[in-house]
Amino acid sequence: MDTAPHPLTGQARRLAEVLLAPHAQRVDQEGVPLSHIDALRGSGLLGTSAPTAYGGAGAPDAVAREVQEILAGACCSTWFVQTQHHTPVRLLARSDSPARDSLLGPLATGALMAGIAYAHVRAFPRVLVRATPQGRGWRFDGAVPWYTGWGLNDVMLLAGISDEAEVVFAFADARDRPGLEASPPMRLAALSASRTVSLTLDGLWLPDASVVLRAPQETWARHDAARGANASPAVFGVAYAALRLLEQASDTGTGGRALRARLDEVRRRAYALAEHPEPEEHVAERLSLRTQAYHLMRTATTAAVVAGGGRTMGLDHAAQRLAREGLFLLIQGQTAQARSAHLRSLTAAVDQLRWPPLEDSV
Ligand SMILES: Cc1cc2nc3c(=O)[nH]c(=O)nc-3n(C[C@H](O)[C@H](O)[C@H](O)COP(=O)(O)OP(=O)(O)OC[C@H]3O[C@@H](n4cnc5c(N)ncnc54)[C@H](O)[C@@H]3O)c2cc1C
Structure with missing residues (x-):
């Protein structure tokens, strides 16, 4: 996590540690409670990317990404409910519709979600x-x-x-x-x-x-496909949460460290591209990083299950929850382009599988 400290990332960490992570298994089974939403409304996080003139924080995108990562890694269900909010806020901030004056303020302060x-x-x-x-x-x-x-x-x-x-x-x-x-x-x-x-x-x-x-639908679809080519911060959030579980297991050796190093690198490159001033450029590279992030997340969540053994099948175990949340993230915000890139990469991964050499005794 390499952005300069910002009060909102501190706020997100506190919320994650005190409220979201401790209750994540129960929330997964029972539903996101209104009290979680109230905590979010009062935290200032709903206004992360909203203009300061409307009561938001006007924080840089790097901060917004880190906040989303922290929330997703703590409780993916709560993250997902609140993440919907930020697209309308960004759209209103760029719009000259009368809805901007009636809605942007309450959305920026969390009075409305x-x-x-x-x-x-x-x-x-x-x-x-x-x-x-x-x-x-x-x-x-x-x-x-x-x-x-x-x-x-x-x-x-x-x-x-x-x-x-x-x-x-x-x-x-x-x-x-x-x-x-x-x-x-x-x-x-x-x-x-x-x-x-x-x-x-x-x-x-x-x-x-x-x-x-x-x-025009065509114009919108072009922008949407460009946006959808980027890796989601939630994928990194869930992957790091799974890595933390893996690292708590005693015998993972250097595997966990290698996975973390690879994840750090993919994240660094994906976020550098997300900052690129031309969102419709470098699409193939963006899609490749998005797909690599998926592969690393699936590896991390699977490894957390393997390392935890049979206990991880209990609904009170974080590893199975993270694995299911990771499954969902594979299709969240999926565009036709992202879908094809991911499928191509999965096929290529199968092509690389090799039979082990036969041993004489077999
Ligand atoms: C739990 C959950 C909650 C969600 N909440 C919301 C929400 O609040 N708001 C919201 O707007 N969306 C929501 N979604 C939708 C989510 O973002 C979409 O699932 C995702 O965009 C995939 O699209 P789809 O399943 O609707 O469409 P699909 O029909 O599966 O298509 C996905 C993409 O692939 C393309 N595609 C499909 N089939 C083919 C094919 N054979 N060849 C080439 N391209 C193809 C489609 O054109 C589309 O772009 C939610 C989804 C889930 C599972």
């Missing part, structure tokens, strides 16, 4: 949510397959696609209302605790004033 409902627009030309102009606003119809933080957050950033192949992003209250209905929370292999639901939209009407972005 936001979720997102937009991964489905990546499926274009399949349209899962249609946005249609109606009066002085837009109506949204269709199905949002995934929405995290239902009942925990207050507002959602919802996206649909218009007949003119434009993406339309608008804010809505995150609660059942005419035109918006949530499923029961999903039972999942990991992150069930994140209160993830699907949403049915049947003529949900939102005023023009709540719209924060309209852009």
Whole structure:
């Protein structure tokens, strides 16, 4: 962890050590409690990247990445619920929509917390949510397959696609209302605790004033693919948490140290590229580092299970939780491009497997 000390990274560490890590196994089984969200709201961390003029910290991206790493390594479910919030905040900060003045302040201070409902627009030309102009606003119809933080957050950033192949992003209250209905929370292999639901939209009407972005789908997809090429700080957070478990086991020898050194190097390179001023450059290298981070995370979480033995299968053991959380991170924020790069790399890894030499006695 190599960024200059910042008060928010100290705050994140305190929250991680005192609250998130000690309760992570219970939260994984029972769900993220409102008290965790309240602690986040009061911590200032929800305003990490928000402009100071609106009550945020305006912290550099390097600090934001480190905060996300710390939270993800302590309790991935709580991390995931809060990480949704930062995209709407960043989008509002760049927008000239009236929603900026009504929402950016409360989102920056944590008075409001936001979720997102937009991964489905990546499926274009399949349209899962249609946005249609109606009066002085837009109506949204269709199905949002995934929405995290239902009942925990207050507002959602919802996206649909218009007949003119434009993406339309608008804010809505995150609660059942005419035109918006949530499923029961999903039972999942990991992150069930994140209160993830699907949403049915049947003529949900939102005023023009709540719209924060309209852009040709093609333009948006290009930016999204560029952003999605970078390695996620959460992957490093979970990998380091697994390494700490591994290092507590007595007989891991130099393997744990070698893994940590490799992880440090991939992280350093991935974050250097994340700082590059041209986000659409070096895409192949970004994807390669993203994929390497996945491989190292899976190795670290698997090694923590192997080193811990049978006990790790208990639901009260951190190793199995980290392994399941790592599984989830493999598909979180997945774009078509990231998906292909990861699959290619997995196939290449299989190609490198060699049969052991046969021993005479066999
Ligand atoms: C627990 C959980 C919570 C989530 N919460 C949220 C949330 O709060 N908000 C939100 O917006 N999203 C959320 N997601 C969605 C998550 O980010 C997506 O799962 C991820 O982006 C993968 O997309 P998908 O599963 O929806 O689409 P998929 O259909 O699996 O597609 C993933 C990507 O690969 C491409 N693709 C699919 N099949 C092929 C193929 N055969 N060839 C080439 N490309 C292909 C798609 O176009 C897409 O870009 C959540 C997911 C999970 C599992």
